[in-house]
Amino acid sequence: MPQSLIEIQEEWKSLEQDFQMLQETHKKYLQKLDEISRLQSSCSSSIARQRKKLKEMSSQVNKCTKGSSADDAKTLGNIKEQVKTQEHAFSEMDAFLPKKNGLYLSLVLGNVNVTLLSKQSKFAYKDEYEKFKLYLTVVLLLLSFICFFFVSYRFLDAIFNFLLVWFYCTLTIRESILITNGSRIKGWWVFHHYISAFLSGVMLTWPDGILYQTFRGQFLAYSLYQNFVQCLQYYYQSGCLYRLRTLGERHNMDLTVEGFQSWMWKGLTFLLPFLFFGHFWQLFNSVSLFRMAQLPDCREWQVRVCGACFLILFMGNFFTTLAVVRHKSKSRNQKPKSM
Structure with missing residues (x-):
């Protein structure tokens, strides 16, 4: 028998053994x-039962608190604290179920399970989201710079607006997945991206004409400034989050967002003027568009819709930022008094 054939037979036997081991490993994998x-179904049902019992317990404690003695009130207070601790523990468990x-997400993805079941995969997805947001912001910054200073073609404007639509739509999907996996971005900062995606879509459909060219420079300048501020925010917020997570003061799945957050207060003095200037620029855009809508030759519906979108963005951004600053200032003033 030739030497080469013997070698082939030996190699094939080795491959067969490896294949059998792989089959056994895969069988164990399916069993696991x-x-x-x-286990997931058991944990989910147990958490649901426990939460229902905790609600009943909380209502019973609240009823017993009325007219109770000092010792009983102290005991009931301890029970309340333990109930809150258990509710927090259930939230942590839910993040991995x-x-x-x-x-x-149901409309966009259907019933696909988007829960990431390990801390490593959650952090990896969060970091990939942050990188995606930063890279696209830099691309949008460069493209708006080119459109504003060098090129004045409606086709390139359409590419820029289409990229904005895709960017914000992708952010809404990714943020919804991150919220499902324990990220704490809430409220206006989530809704902000829906409005921005709709506004970009309306700008994309705005036909070229006198009114479009009148507003084009103002919109591109605003986009250039907005993307620049978002880059500043990213680098500042990512540094703050890293320090606070290291100290154990922030959740590991917290994100950088397009706005002012209470945890950003430490050492922050320079970002707020940039943010407020951008907010009032949104108001200026809204006023400019509503004035254009009063012109006799204004027939584009996009003018009024864009004006309304900019007004909503201004009101949401401005009052949310004011509320966060006011809340943080109050908490800072109350700390020395409590000490």
Whole structure:
């Protein structure tokens, strides 16, 4: 028998052994998946039962608190604290259990499970989201710079607006997945991206004409400034989050967002003027568009809709930032008094 054939036979036997080991490993893997699925269902149902009992316990404690003695009130207070601790523990458990998608994710992705089941995968997805947001912001900054200073073609403007639509739509999907996995971005900063995506879509459909060319320079200058401020925010917020996570003062799944947050207060003096200037620029855009809508030759519906979008963005950004600053100032003033 030729030497080469003997070598081939030996190699084939080795491959067969490896294949059998792989089959056994894969069989164990499928068994573990079934076990994990059963454990997930068991944990989810147990958490639901426990939460229902905690609600009943809380209502009973509240009823007993009225007219109770000092010792009884102290005991009931301890029970309340333990109930809050258990509710917080349930929230931490939920972050690693499959859950139903919200309405938006259900419409976009269907019933696909988007819960990431390990801390490493959660952090990796969060970091990839932050990089995506930063890279696209830099691309939008460069493109708005080119459109504003060098090129005046409607086709390139359409590419810029289409990129804005895709960027904000992608952010809304990614943020919804991150919220499902424990990120704490809430309220206006989530809704802000929906409005921005709609505004960019309306700008994309605005036909070229006298009114479009009148507003074009102002919009591109605003976009250039907005992307610049977002880059500043990213580098400042990422540094703040890193320090606070190291000290254990922030959740590991917290994100940098397009706005002022209470945890950004430490050492912050320079970002607020940039943010407020951008907010009032949104108001200026809204006023300019509503004035254009009063012109006799204004027939584009996009003028009024864009004006309304900019007004909503201004009101949401301005009053939310004011509320955060006011809340943080109060908490800072109350600390010395409590000491």
